[in-house]
Amino acid sequence: MEARVIVITSGKGGVGKTTSTANIGAALALLGHKVVLVDADTGLRNLDGVLGLEKRIVYDVVDYLVEKACKLRQVLIKAKNCENLYLLPTSQTHDKDAIRPEQMEELCEELRSEFDYVLIDSPAGIEQGFKNAVVGADEAIIVTTPEVSAVRDADRIIGLLSGYELYEPKLVLNRIRPDMIRRGDMMDVNDVLDILGIPLLGLIPEDEEIIISTNRGEPVAFEQNSRSAQAFRNIARRIQGEEVPFLNVSDNGLWTRLKRLVGLGGN
Amino acid sequence: MNRQEAVTFKGTRHGVTLVLNAQAEFEAALAELRKKLAKAGDFFAGAAVTVTIDRPLSPTEASALVEVLCVEHGLQLAGIVNPVTRPSAVASPPAFAPAPPPAAKRAPAGEKLSGGEQTLLVRRTIRSGQRITFDGNVVVMGDLNPGGEVVASGDIIVLGALRGTAHAGARGRTDATVTALRLMPTQLRIAHLITRAPDGKAAAPKGPETARIKGEAVVVEEFAF
Numbered sequence: 001m002e003a004r005v006i007v008i009t010s011g012k013g014g015v016g017k018t019t020s021t022a023n024i025g026a027a028l029a030l031l032g033h034k035v036v037l038v039d040a041d042t043g044l045r046n047l048d049g050v051l052g053l054e055k056r057i058v059y060d061v062v063d064y065l066v067e068k069a070c071k072l073r074q075v076l077i078k079a080k081n082c083e084n085l086y087l088l089p090t091s092q093t094h095d096k097d098a099i100r101p102e103q104m105e106e107l108c109e110e111l112r113s114e115f116d117y118v119l120i121d122s123p124a125g126i127e128q129g130f131k132n133a134v135v136g137a138d139e140a141i142i143v144t145t146p147e148v149s150a151v152r153d154a155d156r157i158i159g160l161l162s163g164y165e166l167y168e169p170k171l172v173l174n175r176i177r178p179d180m181i182r183r184g185d186m187m188d189v190n191d192v193l194d195i196l197g198i199p200l201l202g203l204i205p206e207d208e209e210i211i212i213s214t215n216r217g218e219p220v221a222f223e224q225n226s227r228s229a230q231a232f233r234n235i236a237r238r239i240q241g242e243e244v245p246f247l248n249v250s251d252n253g254l255w256t257r258l259k260r261l262v263g264l265g266g267n
Numbered sequence: 268m269n270r271q272e273a274v275t276f277k278g279t280r281h282g283v284t285l286v287l288n289a290q291a292e293f294e295a296a297l298a299e300l301r302k303k304l305a306k307a308g309d310f311f312a313g314a315a316v317t318v319t320i321d322r323p324l325s326p327t328e329a330s331a332l333v334e335v336l337c338v339e340h341g342l343q344l345a346g347i348v349n350p351v352t353r354p355s356a357v358a359s360p361p362a363f364a365p366a367p368p369p370a371a372k373r374a375p376a377g378e379k380l381s382g383g384e385q386t387l388l389v390r391r392t393i394r395s396g397q398r399i400t401f402d403g404n405v406v407v408m409g410d411l412n413p414g415g416e417v418v419a420s421g422d423i424i425v426l427g428a429l430r431g432t433a434h435a436g437a438r439g440r441t442d443a444t445v446t447a448l449r450l451m452p453t454q455l456r457i458a459h460l461i462t463r464a465p466d467g468k469a470a471a472p473k474g475p476e477t478a479r480i481k482g483e484a485v486v487v488e489e490f491a492f
Contacts, residue, residue: 148413152395155412159394163339195412195430197392 005108005118006239007040007137007166011153013124015145016174016204019214021121022050023229024141026219027236029085033116036076038107039090040133041123042098048089052217053077062091065103072110081222086115096129108136117239126160134161140169141201146176146187151195158198170201172235177206202235203246204228274299276311283314285336289321293328297335304340315345315400326388333389337399346402347385384421393417393431402438413453422446432456441480446490450476460485 008021018041025037039047042062048054056077059070079085088111091098111118122133134140140161144154154171161169173192180186193200207228213220221232227247234244273291277284287296304311316336324332324347336342385403393399393407395414404421415431417423420438422445429447434456436443441458449471454463455478462478462485475490 152412152414156395156414159338159397163341194428195410197410 003112003115003118004139005112005120005137006139006141007120007122007134008141008143009122009130009133009157009161010124010143010150011126011157012144012150015143015150017124017143018046018050018121019210020141020143020172020174020204020232021119022047022214022219023221023232024235024239025085025117025119026079026082026221027233028117028119028239029079029082030221030233031236031240032084033240034084034086034114035117035119036086036088036111036115038088038111038118038120040104040120040129042090042129042132043092043095044123045090045092047121048077048087049217050214051079051085051087051219053079053087053089054217057089060089060091061107062094062098065099065107066094081218096123096127096132099132101132101135104132105136126156130157130160134164134166137164137166140166141172142169142196142198143172143174144192144196145174146181146189146192148187151187151192155196158196169198171196171198172202172204173200174204175206176203200246201238202231204231205247272299274303276303283311283316283342285316285318287318287320293331297331300335301339304335304342312341313343315343317345318347320347326386329385330388330390333387333399334391337397338391343398343400344387345400347387386421387419392427395431400437411447411452419443425450444477444479446475446477448475450478450487455485457485 008017008024010017021037025035029035037047037051038061039045041047048057059075061075063069064072064075075088077087077089079087108118120133120137123129142154142157144150158169161167171193173189176189177186181188189203205227207220207226209223209226210220210228213223220226220229223229231247234247237244273288273296275286277286285300318332329347332347333344336344387399387401387403387405389399389405389407390409392409393411393415395412398416398418399405400418402420405417405419405423407417407425407427410427411417411425411429411431411433413430416434417431418434418437420436420440422443423433423435425433425447427447428449429445429452431452432454433445433452435445436458437456439458443457445455445457451469451472452464454461456462457478457480460480460483476487477490478485478487480486
């Protein structure tokens with residue numbers, strides 16, 4: 001096996017990197033791929049919680065890479081309810097400087113032979129933790145929300161990624177609220193794409209289910225009837241190369257356009 | 268001294284000077300530069316560099332340099348100095364030390380095209396956190412995004428949307444202009460004047476526009492040849 005190593009990053013915190021990592025990973029695993037999720041947010045780890053695995057951590061990446069206290073397979077934790085999904089937890093008691101970029105690169109190379117997909121959950125910011133997260137990756141996914149500050153930070157990250165030869169990152173636009181876009185209170189999907197100028201990988205509507213499932217420690221991607229779950233499953237299919245139409249989140253769909261055409265509806 | 272290095276960094280009072288050997292092949296020099304910068308890690312990040320080379324650089328070469336220095340390694344290009352365009356008789360300080368505004372007269376249009384002033388062609392979008400500083404004109408083939416900055420002693424042309432900050436005539440040339448296909452800057456500066464868009468959401472421009480100084484204010488007009 002020769003895995004694709006994909007870093008999921010954003011610059012700004014709180015836009016949904018960790019949730020996206022967990023759910024894209026889960027969706028890829030549902031498609032039958034063997035996936036490992038690497039938490040690169042040393043000192044502020046959360047990926048374990050989103051997957052509901054925090055109680056099962058015995059060893060972490062620092063134990064393996066720095067302390068050399070265990071084997072790689074002792075660090076890997078198999079997800080609940082999913083055969084193909086694994087977590088590589090990081091340490092909560094160390095900080096970002098505990099791991100050197102070369103060690104992260106070696107780790108990615110090692111995981112490459114064991115999995116189909118290696119997804120790296122990057123920390124917020126552009127410092128050491130970010131560098132560690134991107135150094136071993138060969139593709140990047142940028143997560144942002146339709147807010148001016150988040151988009152600007154995403155733009156900064158896209159610029160920085162080119163320094164790591166990650167020239168064409170893909171965009172996941174998270175927490176979209178069609179009602180707010182319609183009222184003109186939220187940036188339109190096209191506004192964001194216009195500024196960032198990178199290909200779109202997925203649109204995820206704001207969804208209470210995500211908060212519920214995240215707190216419960218079960219990725220929403222496993223749910224059948226939620227819109228955000230559908231969005232994550234679509235992203236996974238696009239990653240494996242399928243053409244999947246985008247969910248209609250901006251309310252500019254056929255129906256709205258038809259209504260506009262015959263003079264109903266505003267605008 | 269038989270073999271001269273293709274790339275040498277020198278620290279000067281005005282900042283860092285990067286000396287490129289004019290005899291060396293440009294591609295080889297670029298490769299060596301990449302290697303040196305990679306080795307230096309974050310050491311040069313944010314530093315203003317003046318590039319010196321004993322021959323004129325082609326626009327493609329200048330763009331490649333900007334790519335490596337500014338985009339890949341976060342340095343600021345203060346200017347490219349070579350004796351062909353800068354006669355050594357002119358004792359001008361390298362880089363962008365805040366120079367007294369020289370009362371430069373605009374050359375007739377025809378003469379300007381024939382050269383004399385360098386123009387830097389940037390074939391990419393300038394993103395948040397990226398800054399291009401150049402002694403001459405700057406043409407951006409892409410967007411200038413919010414949080415990005417272009418500073419030029421001459422004119423600035425953005426063949427895309429200008430949403431960031433542009434400073435034309437940064438050495439004091441009051442006849443410098445800023446032109447963009449979609450001019451909606453965070454802030455515009457020409458020579459000593461600073462303007463910004465009105466607060467609140469502004470309507471997108473209908474077409475290309477040029478900003479220039481008229482009287483004591485920066486005025487934006489529809490672009491005309």
